[in-house]
Amino acid sequence: MKRVLSFVCLFSFALAVTIAAQVTAPTAGETPAGQATAQAPAKIASDADYATHMKEIGQLNGMLGKAIKGSMTDEASKAATRLEVLFKNIHGYWSAKKVDDATTAAQTAVTSLQEVQKALAANDLTAAETARAKFAGTCMTCHTAHREKLPEGGFRIK
Ligand code: HEC
Numbered sequence: 001m002k003r004v005l006s007f008v009c010l011f012s013f014a015l016a017v018t019i020a021a022q023v024t025a026p027t028a029g030e031t032p033a034g035q036a037t038a039q040a041p042a043k044i045a046s047d048a049d050y051a052t053h054m055k056e057i058g059q060l061n062g063m064l065g066k067a068i069k070g071s072m073t074d075e076a077s078k079a080a081t082r083l084e085v086l087f088k089n090i091h092g093y094w095s096a097k098k099v100d101d102a103t104t105a106a107q108t109a110v111t112s113l114q115e116v117q118k119a120l121a122a123n124d125l126t127a128a129e130t131a132r133a134k135f136a137g138t139c140m141t142c143h144t145a146h147r148e149k150l151p152e153g154g155f156r157i158k
Contacts, residue, residue, distance in 0.1 A: 041088040053086050068128050077120045084113040105142040109135055
């Protein structure tokens with residue numbers, strides 16, 4: 001019985017150490033401030049998740065345009081970085097469904113966003129605006145083919 005007890009003690013100690021290690025672990029790999037919003041790409045699992053992506057894309061698209069026009073380089077690159085993550089997810093969604101034109105539109109969005117970021121890093125706002133216009137062109141292309149307006153308001157994927 002004594003043996004069992006000491007085993008239990010040892011086990012709880014080991015467990016406590018493990019938990020402590022897990023609690024302290026994330027602080028070591030924390031991302032620098034400002035990059036917290038640019039999460040790693042993730043799989044879109046539902047129509048609701050897709051719509052959440054598009055709503056955020058809509059807001060960030062407006063922010064990106066204003067930031068470039070107002071020469072706010074930091075704001076603009078933050079928006080472009082986050083948009084790239086979102087469009088990588090959108091790309092993954094359509095490529096899994098094997099819908100070629102939508103996959104291409106999403107890919108064009110990703111590559112033009114990378115061009116936007118490159119131009120911003122070089123402080124070239126003219127090139128950033130050119131790449132942004134190319135990026136914004138992808139919205140209409142895909143919406144015309146794959147977005148359906150619902151009579152009760154809102155949209156759905158077609
Ligand atoms: C690859 C295809 C594709 C591209 C590219 C695309 N969209 Fe969408 N978007 C859709 C589809 C499909 C819907 C309808 C489904 C939905 O609303 O969830 C949609 C819906 C939306 C909505 C409505 C969201 C809601 O449900 O209220 C907004 C806002 C939006 N898109 C913004 C944009 C903007 C801005 C861009 C370009 C920067 C863009 N989208 C590019 C496919 C795309």
